[in-house]
Amino acid sequence: MKTTISQVSKHLNEEVTIGAWLANKRSSGKIAFLQLRDGTGFMQGIVVKADIGEDKFQEAKALTQESSMYVTGTIVEDTRSPLGYEMQVTDFEIIHEAVDYPITPKEHGTEFLMDHRHLWLRSKRQHGVMKIRNEIIRATYEFFNENGYVKIDPPILTGSSAEGTTELFHTKYFEEDAYLSQSGQLYMEAAAMAFGKVFSFGPTFRAEKSKTRRHLIEFWMIEPEMAFMDHEDSLEVQEQYVSHVVQSVLKNCKIELEALGRDTGQLEKIQAPFPRISYDEAIQLVKEKGFDDIEWGDDFGAPHETAIAESYDKPVFITNYPAEIKAFYMKPDPARPEVVLCADLIAPEGYGEIIGGSQRIDDLELMKQRYEDHGLTGDAYNWYLQLREYGSVPHSGFGLGLERTVAWIAGVEHVRETIPFPRLLNRLYP
RNA sequence: UCCAACGUAGCUCAGUGGUAGAGCAAUCGGCUGUUAACCGAUUGGUCGUAGGUUCGAAUCCUACCGUUGGAGCCA
Numbered sequence: 137m138k139t140t141i142s143q144v145s146k147h148l149n150e151e152v153t154i155g156a157w158l159a160n161k162r163s164s165g166k167i168a169f170l171q172l173r174d175g176t177g178f179m180q181g182i183v184v185k186a187d188i189g190e191d192k193f194q195e196a197k198a199l200t201q202e203s204s205m206y207v208t209g210t211i212v213e214d215t216r217s218p219l220g221y222e223m224q225v226t227d228f229e230i231i232h233e234a235v236d237y238p239i240t241p242k243e244h245g246t247e248f249l250m251d252h253r254h255l256w257l258r259s260k261r262q263h264g265v266m267k268i269r270n271e272i273i274r275a276t277y278e279f280f281n282e283n284g285y286v287k288i289d290p291p292i293l294t295g296s297s298a299e300g301t302t303e304l305f306h307t308k309y310f311e312e313d314a315y316l317s318q319s320g321q322l323y324m325e326a327a328a329m330a331f332g333k334v335f336s337f338g339p340t341f342r343a344e345k346s347k348t349r350r351h352l353i354e355f356w357m358i359e360p361e362m363a364f365m366d367h368e369d370s371l372e373v374q375e376q377y378v379s380h381v382v383q384s385v386l387k388n389c390k391i392e393l394e395a396l397g398r399d400t401g402q403l404e405k406i407q408a409p410f411p412r413i414s415y416d417e418a419i420q421l422v423k424e425k426g427f428d429d430i431e432w433g434d435d436f437g438a439p440h441e442t443a444i445a446e447s448y449d450k451p452v453f454i455t456n457y458p459a460e461i462k463a464f465y466m467k468p469d470p471a472r473p474e475v476v477l478c479a480d481l482i483a484p485e486g487y488g489e490i491i492g493g494s495q496r497i498d499d500l501e502l503m504k505q506r507y508e509d510h511g512l513t514g515d516a517y518n519w520y521l522q523l524r525e526y527g528s529v530p531h532s533g534f535g536l537g538l539e540r541t542v543a544w545i546a547g548v549e550h551v552r553e554t555i556p557f558p559r560l561l562n563r564l565y566p
Numbered sequence: 567u568c569c570a571a572c573g574u575a576g577c578u579c580a581g582u583g584g585u586a587g588a589g590c591a592a593u594c595g596g597c598u599g600u601u602a603a604c605c606g607a608u609u610g611g612u613c614g615u616a617g618g619u620u621c622g623a624a625u626c627c628u629a630c631c632g633u634u635g636g637a638g639c640c641a
Contacts, residue, residue, distance in 0.1 A: 160602080167598040184598075201591090216599075236576080241602045242590045243578055247633055303639090319641095344639060345567065357641065437637080480641095489641060537641030551641095562633085 142176035144211045144221050151226065153208045154179075157258070158199050158234075160241050168196045170225065172207060177391070178260055181207055181223040188225065196225075201241075202234040202258070218394070253557060254566045264392035265553055268385055268546045272538065273337070275384035276358055279377050280335045285360060288327040288334045290320030295516055303343040316341035321533060322465075322520050324361035325496060328531050329523055335360040347561050348438070349550040350488050352539055354559035361533035367467075367477035367495040370532035371453055374481060374491055375408035377536075378451060382406040385545050398547040402485065405449050412453040415475065418444055435461045442486040451490070453479040464510040465503070466494040477532075487544035493534025500524035 139152045159178065160171040170181035185193040199205075209225040216222075238248075239255055249256045256262055280287070293307075293314050304315040320336045327334040336359045343353065360377075362370065382403050385393070393400055413421065419432050425443045430436070436444070436454075445452060456475040459468055466476035478494035497503045503524050507517065542554035552558040557566065 162600045162603050164597045164600075164604090167600080169600050169603085171601085180601085182599080186598090214599095216601085218601090236592070238576070238591095240577060240591050243602080245578070245634085248577070340641085342640070346637095346639065347634090348636065351640075355641070435639090492641065535641065540641060 140176040141172070141174045141179045141219070144179065144219075144223070147211045148213065148221070149210060151208065151210050152223075153206050154223070155231075156205060156207055158201055158203050158205070159258070159260070160201060161199055163197050166193075168193070170196065170199065170207070172223075173258065173260075173263070177219065178263075179219050179221065179223060180217055181209060181225045181228075183225045183228075188227070192227070195230075196228070199230070200234050200237065202237040202255075204231040204234075205229060206231065218391070250552070250558075250563060251565070257556060260395050262553065264389075264395040265542065265546050265548055266556065267392045268389050268396075269538070269542045269554060271385050271389050272381050272542060272545065275381045276335075276337065276377075278384070279380045280333075280360065283333070283373075285333045285335045286327075286331040288324065288331065288336055289338060290317065290323035290327075290336050290359075292317045292339065305341045305343045318342055319357070319535065320359050321361070321535065322517070324359050324533060325531065326519070326523055328361040328363045328533070329527070329529070332364070333360070333362045345561055349552075350438070350540060350543075352551055352555060352558055352560060355551070355555065356538040357535045358538060359533065359535045361531065363529050363531045365532045366530055367455075367479070367532055370493055370495065370534060371410075371412065371455075371479055372408070374453075374479075374493060374534055374536075375410040375451075378410075378481070378491075378541075379406055379408045381541070382545060393546075396546055396548070398545075402449070403545065406451070410450050410453055410481070411448050412455055412479070413444075414455050415457045418454045421447065433458055433460065438488060441482050441488055445482045445484050445486060445488075449484060451481050451483050453481055455479040462494070464506040464512065465496050467497045468502075483540065483544040485544065485547075487540060489537075490540045490544065491534050491536045493532065495530065495532040498524060498528045498530055500528065 137152050139147055139154060141154060144152070154172070154174055156172040156174040158170055159173045162169045166185040168183040170183060172179050172181050183193060183196040206229045207223065207225055208227040209223040211221055212224055213220060214222045238252055239259070257266065293309060294317050295312070295314060304318055307314050307316065318340055320338060324334055324336055338356065339354055340357050341354055344351070360373065362373065386400060386403055418436070419430065422430055422440045422443055427440060427443065430440060444454065455478065456469055457478055459466065459474060459476045462476050462478055466478050469475050469477055476494060480489045481491035482488065483490045497506060500521065503521060539551040539554040543551050546554065548554060552560060
């Protein structure tokens with residue numbers, strides 16, 4: 137009977153067949169250990185010469201790394217296995233013999249591994265990270281579907297910049313100029329006016345020459361937008377959403393977190409509500425921690441963010457930034473117009489900003505003024521201004537960066553390991 | 567774009583002015599519970615590229631190319 141490694145617990149003491157690849161192998165004169173992987177998990181197969189016969193045993197000893205095969209054997213419990221189960225192999229059939237697989241069980245450098253990303257994905261570590269990414273995506277759909285959100289897909293090809301500041305990937309749209317989307321947010325505002333609560337999940341592109349462990353050229357964002365919700369309502373959605381995602385990973389990715397050596401005690405604390413500090417307080421806090429390179433009105437750099445995050449064991453919201461350093465569409469605080477109703481959510485353990493969100497300007501005249509103040513001209517956003525012309529309502533939204541969230545939850549250093557085929561500065565292959 | 571470090575065997579690295587090295591991988595042999603298994607043997611090199619200094623350069627100098635980390639900007 138055919139099955140998979142993820143299902144072997146249901147076949148205890150039965151003989152099953154699994155399609156698998158050989159991840160690694162250890163052997164002695166009369167016994168061989170096959171480290172098998174089948175995509176669903178990793179399991180050890182035991183080949184005993186006395187049971188399987190001389191010819192088959194020699195064949196097993198000659199198996200090469202990453203050769204594919206159908207392995208048949210009896211599933212037995214064994215406490216020495218991380219999975220809890222092993223296979224006593226009775227037979228195997230080689231499908232394809234791999235020769236000189238480049239990635240060996242020893243250590244490799246970053247460049248080599250990135251050049252072999254298509255093969256590196258097979259490793260236990262990368263398998264764990266991608267399964268956690270998948271669980272975060274699954275939990276995201278679950279959360280928003282269960283809370284009455286409609287998934288709306290904004291366009292990827294756009295006619296102009298959403299915020300005008302960051303660099304966009306340019307392409308041709310027949311005779312016109314076009315750009316790859318750097319945010320679906322403005323379109324999500326239109327969607328919120330049509331469907332109430334909406335969310336998007338899609339790729340986004342930034343042609344920035346950033347070279348840090350937190351940056352990708354192409355990355356995925358989840359962008360919810362909610363009509364009739366103010367800034368505080370939005371913060372509550374954010375902390376509930378992030379908590380749901382973290383708790384889902386803890387529940388459904390135990391083997392993967394273990395394989396990555398993640399300290400799950402840190403993750404167990406991630407339950408709403410999250411602490412909030414104002415931008416003013418954050419500036420004060422950073423100065424108290426000894427930084428003298430920042431003044432009110434400046435944006436936080438990575439070291440500042442880390443210093444703030446270190447003061448908490450949960451993600452922390454930094455709220456109400458100066459309007460000048462934030463996007464044109466953010467709503468000024470009625471009590472203090474020099475700051476806007478916004479928040480960045482900073483992940484613990486130095487993983488940086490994972491969410492940026494705000495309440496949006498709903499007044500047409502103010503929006504027109506901000507639009508011009510930010511040097512935006514032309515008719516490209518007439519449709520966006522019209523949202524304030526026909527039944528404008530208070531509304532808020534936010535964007536969560538998937539890869540930074542995966543990096544934090546999985547506990548990996550660099551976002552390049554959190555997306556299957558990362559696009560980085562100077563890397564478009566494979 | 568700026569700053570810093572690095573570039574030696576398929577991979578990871580040592581070698582800092584005088585004969586090119588180790589571990590892993592590969593190949594051959596040994597080993598009945600291995601966890602990056604272990605033990606023995608064999609194979610493997612245009613020292614990133616170009617120029618310069620020197621009797622002599624992997625080693626010192628210059629330029630370029632590439633990689634990595636960081637800054638800025640952002641999720």
